[in-house]
Amino acid sequence: MSPSRVTYAPVGFGDYHWTVTDDDGRPWFATVSDLEHKEHCGQGAVAALKGLRQAMDTALTLRERDGLRFVVAPVAAADGGPVLPLDDRYALTVFPHVPGRAGEFGQRLSEAERDQVLDLLAELHGRTPPETTPPAAVEPPGLDGVLAALDESEGPWSGGPFAEPARKLLREHEATLRERLAAFETLVARVRGRGAPLVVTHGEPHPGNLILGDEGHLLVDWDTVGLALPERDLALLSDDPAALTRYTELTGRTPDPDALALYRLRWSLLDVAEFVEWFRGEHQRTEDTESAWKGFTDTLEHLATASG
Structure with missing residues (x-):
């Protein structure tokens, strides 16, 4: 080419x-x-x-x-x-x-659209995983960095314009974060103890990775593909098993509420870890850091609400 x-x-x-x-x-x-x-x-x-x-x-x-x-x-x-x-x-x-209409992250799917995506996931999860499929770690990378940041939140941070605001916000939400980190570890132990089989998962089948073409929805951004529980994908569509009945009809498997909760919480903790690393490091005020700051505040507020 x-x-x-x-x-x-x-x-x-x-x-x-x-x-x-x-x-x-x-x-x-x-x-x-x-x-x-x-x-x-x-x-x-x-x-x-x-x-x-x-x-x-x-x-x-x-x-x-x-x-x-x-x-x-x-x-x-x-x-x-x-x-x-x-x-x-x-x-x-x-x-x-790929021609078609691209979705947006945070976009709400209709019930019919959600079922169409569940059709794709049921087909994906039923395939024999290719030998190249990497394992998808349950623990999100960067959690050690979050704990270190919490332990060092008394002193000033000086990596850039969002460093000090991030330190103060993290300190404000310290109790919530430690509680949610402990809840995550409890869920990991509970879900792993059940020994459910792993399948090939996309990892992030949210609307931002969907394109609606002439023949239906397509999934892009496969760099997150990995062997994991089906709930790794399903949790991004709903944390309510009742909303995932289409998947059960197709596969005969009822999603595990604890596994759904695990992966929903993992998503938020991964965001926190990435934002903390970003704002503790060298950075400038750009459109990306402005967007990241909003994501950081929204995620911490969500964790506080969920904890409450």
């Missing part, structure tokens, strides 16, 4: 994206990942590159071997792999451009 036009696409949060048109007029979607900040794929650039390759190989297998047409998988590079390292820190992945 030789690009004739490249346009930056300010979408998503974390990676960098461009729309690319080749010499034949075909559109593509290119993503550059910062491997130093892709902890869900691995700690550090080397491990993250390996994890990203496993994830993209898994997506390719699900689409090509299993025929899951809703999986938006990357195309292979010249070396046959789906991920091309650009240097020691950045890696490139190229996807077919």
